[in-house]
Amino acid sequence: MKGLVIKKNANLFSVEEISTGKVFHLNASGKTQNSGIFVGDYVIFDKNIEKVEERKNVLIRPPICNLDIMFIVLSCVPKPDLVLVDKMIVYCFVKGIKPIIVINKIDKAENSFVENIKNTYNKVASILTVSAKNGQIEGLIENIKGITAFAGQSAVGKSSLINAIFSKNMARVDGLSSKIQRGKQTTRLVQLYKVGQGYIADTAGFSMLALDYVTDLEPRELSSYYPDFLTARAKCKYRSCLHESGECGVINMVKEEKISSIRYQNYLKILQELKSRKKY
Ligand SMILES: Nc1nc2c(ncn2[C@@H]2O[C@H](COP(=O)(O)OP(=O)(O)OP(=O)(O)O)[C@@H](O)[C@H]2O)c(=O)[nH]1
Ligand SMILES: [Mg+2]
Ligand SMILES: [Zn+2]
Numbered sequence: 001m002k003g004l005v006i007k008k009n010a011n012l013f014s015v016e017e018i019s020t021g022k023v024f025h026l027n028a029s030g031k032t033q034n035s036g037i038f039v040g041d042y043v044i045f046d047k048n049i050e051k052v053e054e055r056k057n058v059l060i061r062p063p064i065c066n067l068d069i070m071f072i073v074l075s076c077v078p079k080p081d082l083v084l085v086d087k088m089i090v091y092c093f094v095k096g097i098k099p100i101i102v103i104n105k106i107d108k109a110e111n112s113f114v115e116n117i118k119n120t121y122n123k124v125a126s127i128l129t130v131s132a133k134n135g136q137i138e139g140l141i142e143n144i145k146g147i148t149a150f151a152g153q154s155a156v157g158k159s160s161l162i163n164a165i166f167s168k169n170m171a172r173v174d175g176l177s178s179k180i181q182r183g184k185q186t187t188r189l190v191q192l193y194k195v196g197q198g199y200i201a202d203t204a205g206f207s208m209l210a211l212d213y214v215t216d217l218e219p220r221e222l223s224s225y226y227p228d229f230l231t232a233r234a235k236c237k238y239r240s241c242l243h244e245s246g247e248c249g250v251i252n253m254v255k256e257e258k259i260s261s262i263r264y265q266n267y268l269k270i271l272q273e274l275k276s277r278k279k280y
Contacts, residue, residue, distance in 0.1 A: 005041045005049075006192040006199070013037060015045055021194070039190045039201070040065040040147050057095040062190045064201055068146030070097045072125075075105040075156045076113045082120070083266045088151055089124060090270070093225040094217065099125045100143055104157040107131040120260045123228035132160035141165060141196045149201040162202065165195055219274045223250070226267065228259055242271060 003024065007014035011034050015024045028034045029048035037043065037052055044051040058065040070092050074080040085101070092099040101121050103114055106129045118127055128139040140161065150158040192199040223229050223243055233241070235249025243250035243264075253259040 001045055003043055003045055004192070004199070005037060005039050005043060008037070008039050008190070013049060015043060015049065016194075018042075038063050038065045039192060040067065042066065057097065059095070062201075064147075064149065064190050066147055067095070067097050067149055067201070068198070069143065069148040070099050071102045071128075071140070071143075071148065071150045071152075071161075072099050073102045073104050073150055073152035073156045073158050073161065074117070075103065076109040077105065078153060078155050080117075080156075081153060082262060083269055084153065086263065086266045087270060090217070090222065090225045093227075101125050101127045102140065102152075102161070103127065103129045104132055104161060106136070107134050120262050124226075124263075130161065132157045132164045135164055135167075137161060137164050144196040144198040144200060146198045147192065147201060148198055162200065165200065166193070216277075217274055219271055222271055222274060223267065226263070228263060229253075229267075232259060244268065244271070 001017050002019075003015035003017045005013050006016050006023070011027055013026050013028070015026050016022070017024065024045065026045055027048050028037055029050050032043075032049050032052055037049060038058065041055070042053040043049045044053070055065045057067055059067060070088070072085060072088050072092075074085060089099045091097075101117070101124075103109065103117055106114065114129060121127055126143070128143065130137050130140055144165075150162065152158055191202045193202055217225075219242060220240055223233060229243070229250050232249035232253040233243075235252065236243065237247035241248055241250075245251070250259060250264065254261055254264045
């Protein structure tokens with residue numbers, strides 16, 4: 001049988017059978033090792049877990065694999081750090097994860113704030129506007145396909161959104177609210193919960209530091225993870241162009257306001273970080 005590992009607790013794995021949704025509590029077999037199986041793994045099982053299928057991606061902190069979608073949450077307060085948002089987007093593209101930008105707290109956001117974010121990212125990712133406070137989260141649930149996690153600065157409302165999703169899905173995730181007891185758990189395990197057409201990774205959110213450190217790109221690779229630079233890059237004089245100076249299609253399109261100058265300025269900052277890292 002084929003299943004998805006939705007929980008790992010010491011040596012015991014909860015595996016949801018794909019076709020029936022039935023959950024089995026299993027151990028690794030002789031062929032597979034406990035340490036080699038993560039939440040998010042697709043596995044072949046019988047009495048034990050016999051085989052781990054090839055992974056699309058592995059994230060270390062928190063330990064989870066096969067992530068399909070990352071909701072990158074931001075809000076008007078705290079003021080967003082868009083360099084961080086851009087790093088998260090790059091990280092997602094590197095790992096083969098679809099980033100979706102979620103503007104939370106629209107109950108208190110100025111229109112100009114929302115418009116500015118939309119103008120900056122409309123060529124990069126889908127953008128959803130939600131309010132955990134008002135329970136305005138419909139678009140969010142529809143976009144949960146496959147394994148989905150939340151990332152974003154502290155206090156943007158990640159936990160509030162996850163709570164709002166769970167309370168709307170009570171019928172589908174039977175008894176979940178009592179099982180979660182958010183905040184009361186002493187150890188926080190990574191766990192997947194079925195929501196909509198997919199699963200939510202119930203984690204405290206991705207550590208920004210971890211994201212930063214895993215994105216270990218060569219400087220010249222960086223712009224290939226900028227879909228909004230794609231057309232412009234074809235017009236650079238040199239294929240190895242870093243888009244800092246010279247006859248550069250990206251610089252031209254920034255001047256023509258066809259590429260967001262915020263995205264470009266932040267690209268230069270991330271590029272500098274990657275360059276200085278290379279020295280060590
Ligand atoms: N006005 C408003 N406030 C919100 C909304 N969502 C969350 N908040 C508030 O924002 C604060 C932070 O929310 P959390 O859900 O704890 O944020 P978080 O992203 O999980 O923060 P960390 O766990 O520190 O990473 C809380 O005071 C929430 O009540 C919203 O949609 N509107
Ligand atoms: Mg939180
Ligand atoms: Zn260029």
